[in-house]
Amino acid sequence: MxxxxxxxxxxxxxxxxxxxxxxxxxxxxxxxxxxxxxxxxxxxxxxxxxxxxxxxxxxxxxxxxxxxxxxxRNSRWAFAEWDKANECGLKTAQEEKKKATYKRVLDESYTLDLVGTIHESLEVLECVNDHYEELRYITDLRKKGGGTYFIYKLYKCRCYLCCKEQEIKSSKFSINPPTEYGYDAYNGYWSDAHCDCHPISSFQWIVTKLLKENGVPYRVEVSFPDLYGAGKVNLLRYDFGVYDEAGNIKSLIECQGEQHYKPVDEFGGKYQFTAQKKNDELKRSYAKEHGIPLYEIPYKNKKFEKVEAFLREKEIIK
Structure with a gap:
């Protein structure tokens, strides 16, 4: 010694x-x-x-x-991965032994089987981990039983618009109303499961939630190979396409924000409003020429109950 x-x-x-x-x-x-x-x-x-x-x-x-x-304090985060990889094996074993005493709770989303479903633009391909743990509640990490782990399923998803893949835990697939306080109080309906290849408004999340909950086959950001914008450069996209069980398109849905009715600085002001009107008319004409019903929901109806009533009136949901 x-x-x-x-x-x-x-x-x-x-x-x-x-x-x-x-x-x-x-x-x-x-x-x-x-x-x-x-x-x-x-x-x-x-x-x-x-x-x-x-x-x-x-x-x-x-x-x-x-x-x-x-x-x-500043360098702790920068070296976190290195420190974890080079941590003493005795300490790792001690930590694992202590964590084994923590309570395990199944998250409410765990019972759902999401494989094969569609969430906005995400195709849920497979469950890659049916026992994914996250430490949620901490009382005293120095003691046995000092925390609570929540157990989720971890899913592999692929965006059918850009083909990018990502892994998402089961609890993130919920579409949530705005909270009473905090960041989510100002942004309407939202979901943590999405692809960043395209923007998604609160208005669109409301429609997505209603279509999903009513088992309606749908796709988002629907385009056609011969429908270009006024500039003849980019393909125009409809917010939603509704399909039958055989995969044939039944109707199209547009969530028409304020910028579709008047100039809005946030969306390019007067110049963009002029282009917006032309593109909207091109979309209407294309749908009419091809015999596809196009339903436009105005921003003044951007409340969950009003959107639900609109979709029921058009017999998109029952």
């Missing part, structure tokens, strides 16, 4: 979890070496090999080989 009062610590000395394998003597030409003394090359009881200055080695009796690493 190690006796810190000794001037020289021989090879084979064990101090806490560390055993000395070799000693690198002080390099008198190196200022750091002169200050901190010899370097002790050690092996931890977990199997990791570490090197510590004499000061670090004798500072205290070590429980873990990485416990002397100290981070400032």
């Amino acid at each position: 190690c006796h810190p009062e000794q001037a020289d610590i021989p090879v084979g000395t064990k101090y806490g979890c560390l055993t000395v394998l070799s000693v690198t003597p002080v390099d008198e030409a190196n200022r750091y070496s002169r200050i901190y003394g010899s370097t002790y090359n050690c092996v931890c009881d977990c199997g990791k090999k570490v090197s510590k200055s004499e000061f670090q080695f004798l500072e205290k009796k070590h429980r873990y080989c990485t416990e002397t690493i100290r981070r400032s």
Whole structure:
């Protein structure tokens, strides 16, 4: 065992979890070496090999080989992944043993089977983890049973518009009303499961929620290969397409925001309003020419109950 009062610590000395394998003597030409003394090359009881200055080695009796690493508040996040990957195996085992005592609770979304369903532009391909845990509640992480883990399913999804894939936990597929306070109080209906390849308004989330809950086959951002905008460059997109069970299109839906009726600075003002009117007319003409009913929901009806009544009136939902 190690006796810190000794001037020289021989090879084979064990101090806490560390055993000395070799000693690198002080390099008198190196200022750091002169200050901190010899370097002790050690092996931890977990199997990791570490090197510590004499000061670090004798500072205290070590429980873990990485416990002397100290981070400032700013650098803690930057080095979080590195520290986790290089954490002492003894500490990792101790943490896992402690976490095993935490309560496990199935999230309310766990019972749902979402494989094969559509959520906005996301196709839910498969469940890649049916026991995905996240620490949700903490009482005292230093004690046994000091936290609660929620268990979710983790799904692999693919956007049918851009083909990008991502993994999303089951609880994020809900479409939620605005909260009474906080960030979500100002943005209407929302969902955490979506693809960032296209913007989605609160208005569109309301329609999506109603179509999903009523089992209506649909697609978002529907385009046709021969329908271009006024500039003849980009394809125009309808907000929603409603389909029958055979995959044939039955109708189209447009959520017409304020910018479809008057200039709005946020959407390009007068110039963009002129282009918007032309594009809207092109969409109406195309739908009429191809015998596809087009239903436009005005922004003044952008309330859940009014949108629901509109869709029932048009017999899109029953």
